[in-house]
Amino acid sequence: MPKMTRQTARTIFERLAEARPAPKTELHYKNPFTLVVAVALSAQATDEGVNKATKTLFEVADTPEKMAALGEKKLGDYVKTIGLWRNKTKNVLALSQKLIDEFGGEVPRTREELESLPGVGRKTANVVMNVAFGEPTIAVDTHIFRVGNRTGMAPGKNPLEVELGLEKIIPDDFMQHAHHWLILHGRYICKARKPECWRCPIVDLCQFKEKVMSPNPPKKEKPKPAAKKATTKKKTLAGKPKLRAAPKKKTAKKKAPAK
Numbered sequence: 001m002p003k004m005t006r007q008t009a010r011t012i013f014e015r016l017a018e019a020r021p022a023p024k025t026e027l028h029y030k031n032p033f034t035l036v037v038a039v040a041l042s043a044q045a046t047d048e049g050v051n052k053a054t055k056t057l058f059e060v061a062d063t064p065e066k067m068a069a070l071g072e073k074k075l076g077d078y079v080k081t082i083g084l085w086r087n088k089t090k091n092v093l094a095l096s097q098k099l100i101d102e103f104g105g106e107v108p109r110t111r112e113e114l115e116s117l118p119g120v121g122r123k124t125a126n127v128v129m130n131v132a133f134g135e136p137t138i139a140v141d142t143h144i145f146r147v148g149n150r151t152g153m154a155p156g157k158n159p160l161e162v163e164l165g166l167e168k169i170i171p172d173d174f175m176q177h178a179h180h181w182l183i184l185h186g187r188y189i190c191k192a193r194k195p196e197c198w199r200c201p202i203v204d205l206c207q208f209k210e211k212v213m214s215p216n217p218p219k220k221e222k223p224k225p226a227a228k229k230a231t232t233k234k235k236t237l238a239g240k241p242k243l244r245a246a247p248k249k250k251t252a253k254k255k256a257p258a259k
């Protein structure tokens with residue numbers, strides 16, 4: 001795959017920006033703390049599923065103090081529709097407590113401090129830094145990983161490689177929103193199973209080799225089954241295989257009557 005130029009990357013972002021001039025996260029949140037919680041809950045879950053659960057949760061607990069006061073049982077009741085909720089419940093309570101104990105109840109702004117919170121990894125830290133504090137970070141999730149690789153913009157074997165590749169190639173003036181443009185492009189057009197290349201605004205710039213150029217691509221013909229080999233078994237007149245005669249049962253010899 002040839003290396004993509006910065007000029008091509010610029011054209012890609014100009015087109016993505018034209019398609020979605022004001023991109024933003026689809027996770028619902030009220031403040032930096034609820035954003036941290038929403039992102040921590042969203043691992044291996046859909047934004048829609050998380051939003052359903054947090055709608056009522058954030059009405060009663062939108063600060064670390066209120067969240068910690070809920071305790072495991074009550075918090076679990078709010079989030080048990082989300083995958084891996086038991087672990088996530090523990091992490092949300094632990095991170096709330098840590099924010100109270102070490103950060104005065106405020107969400108810290110640096111990557112190191114954010115990553116020190118239970119359940120917060122590099123991806124979550126990047127989302128919080130970007131969305132809550134306006135930092136030009138790229139949080140590589142499954143969609144960005146796929147788009148970065150397929151387009152040839154930032155090929156990489158793992159999320160960190162893709163993140164660093166994107167940071168190098170994305171022009172500075174697009175960095176702030178690049179993360180959202182790529183996520184939304186991956187979620188709605190460059191889909192995992194069947195990318196909708198026929199309506200993709202960057203189709204001519206993308207280097208993916210297996211583009212899908214029609215919503216109804218012709219079905220591949222199934223290979224015909226190989227002809228059966230002629231059998232050498234003898235057949236009866238009725239065409240059925242000849243049955244072997246059952247072996248005769250050995251009968252015990254009758255003893256001669258005693259004289």
Ligand code: SF4
Nearest residue numbers: 190195197200206208
């Ligand atoms: S052309 Fe297809 S593979 Fe390339 S970015 Fe667009 S949807 Fe994805």
